[in-house]
Amino acid sequence: MAATISKTGKSGPKHSKYAFLIVLSGIIFTGVPGAMIYSCAGIFFTPVSEYFHTSKAAVAGYFSALNITMMIALPIAGKLMSRFDLRKVLTCCALLTGLGCLSISFMSAVWQFYIAGVVMGIGLPALLYLAVPAMINAWFKVKVGFLTGLCMAFTGIGGVIFNQLGTILIRTGQDGWRKGYLVFGIIILVVTLPFTIFIVRSDPAEKGLAPYGADQMVEIGEPEPEVRGVTASKAMRTPAFLALAGFCGIITMNQTVYQFLPSYAYSFKATAPQIATLTGLIASCCMAGQAIGKVFLGAANDKSIIGGMGMGIGCGLLGVVLMAVFPTAAPVLLLGSFAFGFAYAFPSVQTPLLVRAVFGSKDYTNIYSRVQMVGVLASAFAALFWGTIVDMHNGYTIMFILSAVCMVLTFILGAWSLGQRTKLQSLME
Template identity: 45%
Template sequence: MAMSETGTKRSLFPYAVVATGIMGCFGPCALALSCAGIFFTPVSTALGVGRGVFAIYLTVMLVACAIALPFEGKLMEKKDLRVLLSAAVLCIGVPLICMSFFNEVWQFYIAGAFMGIGLAFLLVLAVPTLINRWFRKNVGFYIGLCMAFTGIGGVVFNLVGGMFIASGPDGWRMGYLAFGVLALVLALPFTLFGIRSYPGDKGLTPVGSEAAVANGEAAVAALTGPTASRAMKTLSFFALAIFAGFINLAINFYQYLPSYASSLTQYPDIVAIAATLASAAMLGQAIGKVLLGIINDKLSVYAGLGLSTGCGAVGLLVMWLVPSSVPAMLAGGFLFGVFYASATVLAPLITRTIFGTREYSTIYSRVAMVGSLCGAFAASVWGFIVDGTGFSFVFAIGIGGAVIVFLLGLLALRSGKGLADE
């Protein structure tokens, strides 16, 4: 009977962990980040400030996220993830509720800082850390599946938030209130009851490790790889950190796709698809996350690296050179979305491939910190480039950035061979 109960636990509880990752991305992460833009105009109008001044809270959020990552990576190695991730949900849900009552822009900046601390746990660290601990097979698929729900949540909740905002002058307040409650209700039951820090806490082993041991591959079942202190002294670590930074710089051109479409005044039909182009990229992002995870599992991380950067370069090239064709533009946006997916899927998978699982969350938190810092200022950087040079030069820079990302990823993988087996 005991063996039967254990078997049931072995078959079901790891998938509760996956469900927790999905709900964390679908709920708090999407509500805080993927839906932020719909509030810019109504809130800045109500507060009597410019949209840029109000949007600074997003920069504060991402900088706070980057600063928090190294500390949170260490905490995740030592503390109960139920406590840490539930606190992270509160750090997002409670500020969203409070934002419905704010009347000064500086209050949003403070709320953004708390939300950044929560996002560091939930968006950056939780999914790859949990999946790497609980699974030894199909790791890429499950990471990609969970991360895809940030985009799916964005699609769903942007519509919900839009309805609240359209309901009246203070509709944005009800929108924030609803978002905060949703963040708590959707995620807290899972972070409290759907996870444990390690499979051993439930008397289990990672999914897939049983087969590895049976085949004499005991190393696969154990935590392997260098310590964080050793990893951070290697060339592969520095190459990987710069890789993460360049990805976050390159993919943030996504924010300017509607502006690019709107700038094509010689093609009236193209102007009409400005929002559709961004949606095509979001669809590519969601599908790309799952696809890159599957490719990592079935082929190799090298194949995923080549596909994502290739899609980025080709997508940008198509949008640049074939602006008169609506299908070509949408296809280009979709391909660029696949490249966008590499930031949250490929970066953690390459980290695992190079450095193993021994101190994964500590190592990846440092890599992700570089990416988050670059992402915090990327939109402004692209804005200055667009204003100063126009879109043609921007596309050339973006294509070059995709090539650089590929070369940096290749350097990190080649120079880190053998480290994961230590």
């Protein structure tokens, strides 16, 4: 390693500062392109459908095209990130995402949105799903869970900020949605590209540095751990991989329950009109829970992965119980939504940390990208599944019961996959 670490465990200022520029890069990737494209899509569906005199489903279809493309692109992005300079890969991804978003402002027909969805679906998965865990794992030996959660929290924080900005732009006129996509695309390019070009590095050694926290290991007499792990080709043939893929798919399905919380509150308009007015507030409480939850879940995982899983699933179960049993008690309903936000945060924090814990770091990006494929596939049809459920008699009750089942299942799958680590030692290189 090019950097020299003293026996006192102290390193130069450049060592400590640059690693946190990597953290800032992760925050930018999730909080700008990630939040703008993924967390703000819904604000455009109604104005665009009204402008083109078509259904919201036709407009929202481009978002499904984006998700399907992301599913296909994830393993390809994972391979590219493990083989080529991370700066070049993420710069290309930022260009595709920003230009795809910007191009929508000039489109004259809804079918053209689908082309933009495919373009953004190629660029977005590396920025939204893969960059943060890959960079944090490479640059940090301590607080990996906390920093991963902190970066991922900005999908929610960015969503709160940019949903407001986008709404203001949309309200400027009948075609205000064009201005919204234009400004979003420009912001993505102007804010993200400086980080992908000038800051991002695949490995601290490229800057002549040691990973942050390696000096602490020297201070307490521990050698820096060897980078070991199972290759993607071997991992995909193990039961643990199937368990983690199921874990990711099921918990992502459960995450989509959030989309139906406002309509759940509105369903009480006849019996409890005061609850029906809380549609926006119940969504905001859940978003606050997921932003805070990502940070707390990350910190909990640094101490115990099982403990982190227990926190996320426990809060999620508490949330659905409170919302299902006390729907007309506004404070309890909102508390339940906030608690469910921890379950909403669960997939983006827990999945990458579980993959690393089970299969090691050697081929981490390739393995994680394949596991995440299942989650993206699940998100592509989850809304349709839950929409069908809530349209049934007592549909919301069934939704909450199934949500609880999903969370219990994911805890079992995650705990079982962790238990396979000893058996996987023989496959590690």
